[in-house]
Amino acid sequence: MTKRSIDAFSALRALRLAAPSKRIARAPVRLSSNHGGPGSGSTAPSLSHRSGRDWALMLFGISAGVAGTYLWQTGKLGPSSVKLDAVVKHAGRKTSKGGRIVSSEELGEHSDLTSLWVAVDGNVWDVTDFVARHPGGVQILIDHAGKDVTQIFRGIHAPGTIEKNLAESQLVGRLDEQALAAIASGDHETQRIARARAALFGVDSVVTLNDFEKYAQGVCSDECWEYYSGGADSEHALRGNREAYDRVFIRPRVLRDVKEVDTSTKILGMDSPAPFYISPTARNGWSNPIGEVASTIGAGRTGFFQILSHVASRSLDEVMQAKADGQKIGWQLYMNMDRDIAAREIKHAAELGAQSIWLTADLSCLMKNVRIRSGSVKRNPAPADKPISRPDKPSRLSERHDPSLQWADIAWIKEVTGGLPVVVKGVGSWEDVVLAKENGADAVVLSNHGGRALDFANPPLKTLQDIGKHAPGLLKDDKFQVFVDGGIRQGTDIIKALCLGASAVGLGRPFIFAAAGWGPDGEMEISMRLMGVKNIQELGPEYLETSRL
Ligand code: HEM
Ligand code: HEM
Ligand SMILES: Cc1cc2nc3c(=O)[nH]c(=O)nc-3n(C[C@H](O)[C@H](O)[C@H](O)COP(=O)(O)O)c2cc1C
Structure with a gap:
């Protein structure tokens, strides 16, 4: 034998x-596609030449990619499965304002189906008319409306997606200096992740698969972790x-x-x-x-x-x-x-x-x-006086x-x-x-x-x-x-x-x-x-x- x-x-x-x-x-x-940090956007050298520590980062990068994948999954509420009437009814007039300066407050005001803006790489886009045909679904855009979505967007979409899908007339303008600086310095969560990432130790110090999950949580954004760890209902x-x-x-x-x-x-x-x-x-x-x-x-x-x-x-x-x-x-x-x-x-x-x-x-x-939806709602609570704008x-x-x-x-x-x-x-x-x-x-x-x-x-x-x-x-x-x-x-x-x-x-x-x-x-x-x-x-x-x- x-x-x-x-x-x-x-x-x-x-x-x-x-x-x-x-x-x-x-x-x-995309080592950190959804929460920034070292490695974002770099290209892969030969994997076989990576050092142990690189591999540790790589692994944690894997967990960072989870958010993207799960978004993809929640994105299954695509236009074909959503009752579009509700969306179309709420959809606002197309705007075509051109390149002006937008504050984060103003961006935040456009956060429902009547007027829905998102910022990617500092550019503010009016996607109100696009929402109903977004292949990733309506709900996901509502959840991220009125915000800078650069990291999460880049984690899911191929380069050129904006150019191929949005008209120039949908570009509202550019975020102001203050908003750009805030994005660059990272929010509380980005900083928490950067600290956890810096404290990572080598692969050899991880003993079981369960350990990995524990450490991965530290270097994941909350959203990433929900997508990763959630089950049905x-x-x-x-x-x-x-x-x-x-x-x-x-x-x-x-x-x-x-x-x-x-x-x-x-x-x-x-x-x-x-x-x-x-x-x-x-x-x-x-x-x-x-x-x-x-x-x-x-x-x-x-x-x-x-x-x-x-x-x-x-x-x-x-x-x-x-x-x-x-x-x-x-x-x-x-x-x-x-x-x-x-x-x-x-x-x-x-x-x-x-x-x-x-x-x-x-x-x-x-x-x-439920974990994904609950987390999303917690981060983006609807103001009490806001009319219902969710799709059917x-x-x-x-x-x-x-x-x-x-x-x-x-x-x-x-x-x-x-x-x-x-x-x-x-x-x-x-x-x-x-x-x-x-x-x-x-x-x-x-x-x-x-x-x-x-x-x-x-x-x-x-x-x-x-x-x-x-x-x-x-x-x-x-x-x-x-x-x-x-x-x-x-x-x-x-x-x-x-x-x-x-x-x-x-x-x-x-x-x-x-x-x-x-x-x-x-x-x-x-x-x-x-x-x-x-x-x-x-x-x-x-x-x-x-x-x-
Ligand atoms: C607790 C761990 C996880 C469980 C139990 C789980 C389970 C599932 C299930 C049941 C689906 C339904 C649709 C399908 O299978 O195609 C799904 C979809 C998906 N999962 Fe997760 N998943 C987990 C973690 C992950 C991770 C770590 C990633 C990415 C690296 C990921 C990426 C995806 C993607 C892209 C889909 C969409 C597939 C589709 O709808 O056709 N998931 N997952
Ligand atoms: C700037 C506005 C956006 C545009 C123009 C856009 C465009 C697109 C396009 C063209 C696809 C199809 C990709 C493919 O077939 O490979 C897609 C899929 C998707 N998008 Fe977006 N998107 C936008 C914003 C967002 C945001 C802010 C999120 C989430 C935070 C998001 C989440 C998704 C998801 C989950 C999918 C499904 C991916 C898949 O099925 O593989 N999108 N989007
Ligand atoms: C991220 C992720 C994506 C999955 N995608 C698919 C899939 O595309 N097709 C499929 O048949 N099963 C899919 N499954 C289910 C797995 O094949 C398998 O049944 C399940 O993950 C086993 O449980 P475990 O993750 O606890 O080992 C997926 C599971 C996960 C975790």
Whole structure:
């Protein structure tokens, strides 16, 4: 039996060494896209030449990019899903005042749909007429109305966005010296972040993934942190994911020969050094300069399997170019309401050599992130005498998330791809695992989307336990695998899921920060040895105390 010493954290560490492929154009680094500080707007030198401290900054820069990505998510209340009537009704007359000087007080007066101004790079824009067709949504502009939005704007939009979308006549003028000086010196929060950033220590001083989250909070703006850490609604699903693992204990066995331990396994027929894969997460490019390609390179070096998000920052074409010879990439699909578009997308992925299609089934509409909205309202409270100017409640349907998805679509995807494996991601009850198998899926992911789809959705570990009770045959099926994700942050979490019958687990958030490895190496191997287990086939429910699950 081969000795393995790779686990979740050493794989993450390997990603730290991932250098960008020469074939991949490097996007500008936004180390502090949403809160300023050192590194803003610089371009990335070769990642492989970065020192440890640079990497630490880089990591924290990743968290800084979070705000941008989440804004993108809240931006899903786009014009197509918002009831536009309400917006149009409130929209004011177009102004065309030309270049005059504007004070921050005057800017602040234009903060609702009747007249909505924002300042970017010192220029004040009247976007009243633009709001209704803002691709990022109406609400987000209302939340930032009457303010300097330079940092947050730059974190989300490509250069040239203003020029392409706003007419010169919408330029009101320039902020006055006082306002510009205030922006340059930074507000209370910017200063707090700068202090936290200056006090950062090197990557080697961080012991676990959880530590990283703790430190990241210090160098994030409040808004950034809300976007990063928030779950759906009351966040019971988000907390439940983690708590499920915490409620399970291990029953170790001793006096067994555990000199050699093997963590390797097969995922969809492919060899994997350990039973986990990189779960698809959207828009990594807002948080690291080469986006998902960082994971591709790291995964290529370590032999792990990556699933690219449908809404990734880097295209599947780019990822396929960057991958190592023989490296396999899965592709995650959000089914478009327009099935012609969906068919084209799926075919394209198959032609590019995607190993499998991961159909995400748990987001038939977009969820409500209360933490984000509450934070936003706290920072921008509506004056008591101000008339209601918010858009009508959006439907939160999006063309990208077809709410009419059905089980028969599994066969349709197979037909379109000519038979690629299909994995149904986001299954939350054992009955649906049975249906997935009956309808030809090759695997399922028990998942509640990292606590960000349906609040109170069962912790996936519990769903896994239910399968063991009600349909145990599905867990020992050579041709059908059950994966689990959500809240998995350490080797023992993986072991617990495997003991309950999972074939492998997915890591979402940890790989967003995957430019570096955090935490101890060989954690899973150590745990297996301490449990008296030599390989993952030996893991079973008898090693767990699950009475509190
Ligand atoms: C100066 C006025 C603004 C203009 C002209 C503008 C323009 C745009 C455009 C053209 C897009 C589509 C980008 C794409 O398809 O890649 C977009 C998306 C977006 N914008 Fe804005 N925007 C403005 C202000 C803002 C502000 C102040 C915020 C938030 C603080 C914001 C948040 C967003 C978000 C979240 C998206 C969605 C990004 C995505 O789906 O990838 N925008 N905006
Ligand atoms: C607690 C950690 C997080 C959880 C549980 C979480 C979960 C989710 C969920 C459930 C969605 C719904 C839409 C989708 O999956 O496509 C989403 C969207 C998104 N997330 Fe987060 N996320 C987290 C952190 C982050 C971070 C760190 C980033 C950026 C680096 C990010 C970027 C995005 C983006 C860009 C979307 C939009 C995708 C879309 O609507 O199609 N998220 N996230
Ligand atoms: C930032 C972020 C973006 C995500 N984007 C996607 C996505 O585009 N497609 C998808 O199927 N799942 C997406 N997910 C869900 C993950 O694939 C996975 O189910 C979840 O993150 C697992 O939980 P964990 O983050 O606790 O490991 C996203 C999760 C996060 C955190």
